[in-house]
Amino acid sequence: MRFGRDLDKINLMTARKKVLVLDNEPFIQELLKIKLEAEGIQVIIAENEREAKKALLLKPDLLILDILHPKLNAYKFVQSLKSHPKLAKTKVIILTFKKKDPETFFLYNVWTEAYIEKPFIPDQLVSKIRPILKAERAQDG
Numbered sequence: 001m002r003f004g005r006d007l008d009k010i011n012l013m014t015a016r017k018k019v020l021v022l023d024n025e026p027f028i029q030e031l032l033k034i035k036l037e038a039e040g041i042q043v044i045i046a047e048n049e050r051e052a053k054k055a056l057l058l059k060p061d062l063l064i065l066d067i068l069h070p071k072l073n074a075y076k077f078v079q080s081l082k083s084h085p086k087l088a089k090t091k092v093i094i095l096t097f098k099k100k101d102p103e104t105f106f107l108y109n110v111w112t113e114a115y116i117e118k119p120f121i122p123d124q125l126v127s128k129i130r131p132i133l134k135a136e137r138a139q140d141g
Contacts, residue, residue: 017133018042020060022052022077023095024069028118032064035122041133049077056081061133062091062113068098082111091132095120 019041021032033043044060046052049072052063063081067074074094081087092112100115114128 016040016042017062018044018058018060019062019064019129020044020046020052020055021064022046022069022072023064023066024071025066028095031122035126036129039126039130048072052077056087059087060090062093062129064093064095067094067096078111093128093132095125
């Protein structure tokens with residue numbers, strides 16, 4: 001009987017949604033980690049492109065990305081993510097100080113689920129994330 005409970009725990013752990021946060025601001029990283037873990041979401045923090053690429057091996061369900069991140073070209077990063085056969089379904093939310101403009105039009109209209117400008121209200125971000133992850137779960141099931 002103990003084996004069954006352990007198996008349930010493993011299933012629960014593998015069913016847990018994963019969010020990769022690629023933002024260079026420690027305060028934002030920590031805030032998102034606290035808010036999302038309270039929702040039962042596993043949070044993976046990446047400081048730069050190299051760490052993000054490594055974290056993508058964990059197949060996160062959602063990427064939260066600051067397009068003004070100084071240690072990567074966000075547009076190219078998302079483009080390569082979306083063109084990779086095993087990662088193309090990864091959902092993306094842009095969280096940034098940059099206002100929407102023609103330069104980022106394709107990025108926020110085609111490749112992303114949401115574009116949120118900083119400063120932001122954490123609970124509103126979480127309310128955007130919930131249905132995105134729920135839709136992802138429905139597609140998986």
